[in-house]
Amino acid sequence: MDLKELRRTRRGRFMGSMLPYVGYIIQSGVAMVFLFVLIVFSAWYTSLLQNVPEGIPIRWIMLAILLPAAVHSSFRTYLQTPDTIFLLPQGHRMKEYFAPSWVSGNVWKIIRLLFVLITLWPLYIRTDDSPKRLLFTILILIAVKLIASYGLWKEIAMLSRPMAGIFTFLRWAVGGLIIAAWLWQHSGRSLIFMVLLAAAYLVALSVPARHAVPWERLITMEKNQGGRALMVLGWFVDVPGREQRVYPRRYLSKWGARLPWRKDTAYRYLLTKSFARGDIFGIIMRISVLALLLNWLNHDSYFGTAIYLFFLFIIGVQLSALRKLHSESFWLTVYPFPEGSKADNTTRFVFRAHLVVALILGLPFLASIGDRLLPVIGTFAAGILVSFLFKAYLSRKAARMADEDL
Amino acid sequence: MNNSPVLQITGLSGGYSLNKPVLHDIALQVQPGEMVGLIGLNGAGKSTTMKHILGLMSPHKGDITVKGKTRAEDPIGYHNALTFVPESPLLYDEMTVREHVEFTARAYGVEQSDYETRTLHLAKLFHMEDKMDTLSTHLSKGMKQKVMIMCAFVARPALYVIDEPFLGLDPLGIRSLLDFMMDLKKSGSSILLSSHILSTIENYCDRFIVLHKGKVIAQGTLAEIAATTGLQGLTLEQLFYELVQGGK
Numbered sequence: 001m002d003l004k005e006l007r008r009t010r011r012g013r014f015m016g017s018m019l020p021y022v023g024y025i026i027q028s029g030v031a032m033v034f035l036f037v038l039i040v041f042s043a044w045y046t047s048l049l050q051n052v053p054e055g056i057p058i059r060w061i062m063l064a065i066l067l068p069a070a071v072h073s074s075f076r077t078y079l080q081t082p083d084t085i086f087l088l089p090q091g092h093r094m095k096e097y098f099a100p101s102w103v104s105g106n107v108w109k110i111i112r113l114l115f116v117l118i119t120l121w122p123l124y125i126r127t128d129d130s131p132k133r134l135l136f137t138i139l140i141l142i143a144v145k146l147i148a149s150y151g152l153w154k155e156i157a158m159l160s161r162p163m164a165g166i167f168t169f170l171r172w173a174v175g176g177l178i179i180a181a182w183l184w185q186h187s188g189r190s191l192i193f194m195v196l197l198a199a200a201y202l203v204a205l206s207v208p209a210r211h212a213v214p215w216e217r218l219i220t221m222e223k224n225q226g227g228r229a230l231m232v233l234g235w236f237v238d239v240p241g242r243e244q245r246v247y248p249r250r251y252l253s254k255w256g257a258r259l260p261w262r263k264d265t266a267y268r269y270l271l272t273k274s275f276a277r278g279d280i281f282g283i284i285m286r287i288s289v290l291a292l293l294l295n296w297l298n299h300d301s302y303f304g305t306a307i308y309l310f311f312l313f314i315i316g317v318q319l320s321a322l323r324k325l326h327s328e329s330f331w332l333t334v335y336p337f338p339e340g341s342k343a344d345n346t347t348r349f350v351f352r353a354h355l356v357v358a359l360i361l362g363l364p365f366l367a368s369i370g371d372r373l374l375p376v377i378g379t380f381a382a383g384i385l386v387s388f389l390f391k392a393y394l395s396r397k398a399a400r401m402a403d404e405d406l
Numbered sequence: 407m408n409n410s411p412v413l414q415i416t417g418l419s420g421g422y423s424l425n426k427p428v429l430h431d432i433a434l435q436v437q438p439g440e441m442v443g444l445i446g447l448n449g450a451g452k453s454t455t456m457k458h459i460l461g462l463m464s465p466h467k468g469d470i471t472v473k474g475k476t477r478a479e480d481p482i483g484y485h486n487a488l489t490f491v492p493e494s495p496l497l498y499d500e501m502t503v504r505e506h507v508e509f510t511a512r513a514y515g516v517e518q519s520d521y522e523t524r525t526l527h528l529a530k531l532f533h534m535e536d537k538m539d540t541l542s543t544h545l546s547k548g549m550k551q552k553v554m555i556m557c558a559f560v561a562r563p564a565l566y567v568i569d570e571p572f573l574g575l576d577p578l579g580i581r582s583l584l585d586f587m588m589d590l591k592k593s594g595s596s597i598l599l600s601s602h603i604l605s606t607i608e609n610y611c612d613r614f615i616v617l618h619k620g621k622v623i624a625q626g627t628l629a630e631i632a633a634t635t636g637l638q639g640l641t642l643e644q645l646f647y648e649l650v651q652g653g654k
Contacts, residue, residue, distance in 0.1 A: 244500075246499045246500050246541065246543065248541060253502075253539070261512060261518045262512070262515075263512065263513060263514075263515045265512070266509060266512035266513040267513075269505075269508070269509055269512055270498065270501070270509050273498075273500050273501050273505055273509075274498070274500040274501075276500075277500040277501075277541075278500060326498075329498075330462075330492075330496045331496065331513075333460070333461065333462060334460050334461075334462075334485065334489075334490055335485065335510070335513040335514070336481075336482045336483075336484075336485035336486040336513065336514060336515075337482075337513060338482060339481075339482075
């Protein structure tokens, strides 16, 4: 069995399944908005570079942006559930299969890392008192990237999940310390520290017991990766049958329990549970924290309002993806739901969640309400308007789907 | 007592392709308070028949009525009158056992107090008390099947359509399921049950429908089928073997 060829075929099949959507992405309004945002960001960044404010904590900014870009790793293995039976006898040869996954995963993420670094670099060299040399910085970041990828691969194979969790923390800590040492310390001293730290980390990785091939974990990860790719695609076009990653989130287990006990809200019960434990909730939380921070930093300017509306738009796009959740659910066909119940409940849920987020994200602007009463009211009004626009968009989509079903 | 059938299928032909029907002129009915065993070899058309009853497939010809109404006439009333236990558990990864049962109860308009009483009873009956707040992804296959059964039984429709319910169940689970189905039957509910465990269902079903290559080749009580085929004194398994293999 040619394992390299098998992986190549599977990758080709996945890419082939994505290809038909490319045209729709180009045509979609969301793609145009992203392009517009990119142009606005470029203009803002250029003006920032021309008038860099005093006292920017550039090393902290570099660390905060470069750390996730360097340490976050993932691999597409294209493994499938039946592989636990049909590829099991090939376990001793699976390195041949996984090698291209590791290489391509790293190549793309190194390109992403370099893009981030090159974007940040002009700001860094203008603001830092003693900036490091670009070439050495690139080499060190690539080294961090490769060490982190290797670390992740070993974590996946670890028998003990709590131990793997500890090593995940260790991976981020080691990556952070190496980048921080390079940015803050004298080059020679920091190099010695980095080499010692990396060596200690690599030795530590060899200690925990591991599976030869962690089949089930790799298959779960592959499902999540595939699901994420479809989710991104879902921002632009309708992608049926996307499975989302599920997190227990026990602290949200009561959410939905107080919904009115009626048939017409039964779907909202399912949707609430799916949202509370799905990946869209996590994405929205992360975006909201970032938006709150940026809104706070810019609460006394119209630029803050623009940031606020931009993030509300992004969150609206994410929430709208709930429309596609359970689109192929068996039980929604069998259970006696009132007609139009799914679409109605989804629109209401998305609208309410969006409205709550709009109000929460607008809170930082209240700090300047004394000086800028009208702009602050206008900001809130614009935020609420964005929520209503998304509601109208979802209602229109639902009506169109109902027409098509007739 | 109303004696009109809960489920009536007349002249049903259907399948995945118009040119290649899987079912040929199926006619059967299930009366109130009756448990009917639908038996046949793999590919005989049992699951396809059930898919037609559930409205997942549209008949090429013929009619299916549940409580006298077709799905087209009254879709909500039709679905409200039946629940289904599939052969392979179909659960939402995002929900716990309790939430699945609650979701079903809400969808079928079960009163909240009834839901609570029934859930307690079902959890105890199927030994799932300590798993009620576990996410479905963390359950074994047998436990997932129990969740499907609990969901179907929390609603109290007129008709239960149950496809291979014993797969993956432990002996205690099988016994609990059979006992519960008998209780439902006594209370007037109807059950259409498909299974390959003929020795088990022989003692529980009132009548049997034998499907072979998409056709009903025999139906009735064990005695009626034996009389029709002239093979008296045989068990259901022996009769079935004679019917589909011609004794060879």
